Amino acid sequence: MRYQTALILVTSGLSLLIAGCGAGSSLSTGSLMGGSSATQPTAEKPITPTDRALHVGATVARAQRCGFVFEPEQVRGNFLAAEQQAGTAPDALQKAQKEFDFTRQTILAAIAKDDAYCTEGRNREVKAALNRHLVGDFNPPRARAQVNVGLFEHQKRNDTFDGNKVFDTSDKKPGILGGGEE
Numbered sequence: 001m002r003y004q005t006a007l008i009l010v011t012s013g014l015s016l017l018i019a020g021c022g023a024g025s026s027l028s029t030g031s032l033m034g035g036s037s038a039t040q041p042t043a044e045k046p047i048t049p050t051d052r053a054l055h056v057g058a059t060v061a062r063a064q065r066c067g068f069v070f071e072p073e074q075v076r077g078n079f080l081a082a083e084q085q086a087g088t089a090p091d092a093l094q095k096a097q098k099e100f101d102f103t104r105q106t107i108l109a110a111i112a113k114d115d116a117y118c119t120e121g122r123n124r125e126v127k128a129a130l131n132r133h134l135v136g137d138f139n140p141p142r143a144r145a146q147v148n149v150g151l152f153e154h155q156k157r158n159d160t161f162d163g164n165k166v167f168d169t170s171d172k173k174p175g176i177l178g179g180g181e182e
Helices: 002-021 029-033 049-065 072-085 090-111 120-134 150-156
Strands: none
Touching: 049 072, 049 090, 049 120, 072 090, 072 120
16 A cells, blocks of 8 residues: 555655646756756946946056056046046046046055065956956956856865765754755
8 A cells, every 4th residue: 555655645746846847937957956047137337437446456566566567647547537438427538537546645655664565466457457458458357257057156166075964964054955954
């Protein structure tokens, strides 16, 4: 009797699962494993003149500190000319100019005393950003999309995967599958 009941439950569960696969259900492996849905793109925040001013000012300061050969005032002038040509309002253009100058001075003062600031990796990063600015691209780089979410979160944190801890709930918060009583 128990065997028949178990067989019926398993068969009905499998048939519901198979029926759900073709029915356009919102149940997916991404929703089960904590991943995001690929059908819902996230709207990116538009880049403002302030964003560009802060990024370019910081890049110029970092490049100056690391001894790159370029004309900082020329980059500043080209940035402001590009903003004006893009139709930035005069008051926003003046604000961007002040933000550029303030950011450049503040960052340059903050990193001036750090002898170990100009590492090989940082120099590559600054060189790439400065080269983009020298050819007229003043937009900050876009943030990379996050990968490895959900069950694979340990890879983001560079943790090693421990199979013995998969079902260990001793350090989880109370709740569904969280260990502890609700």
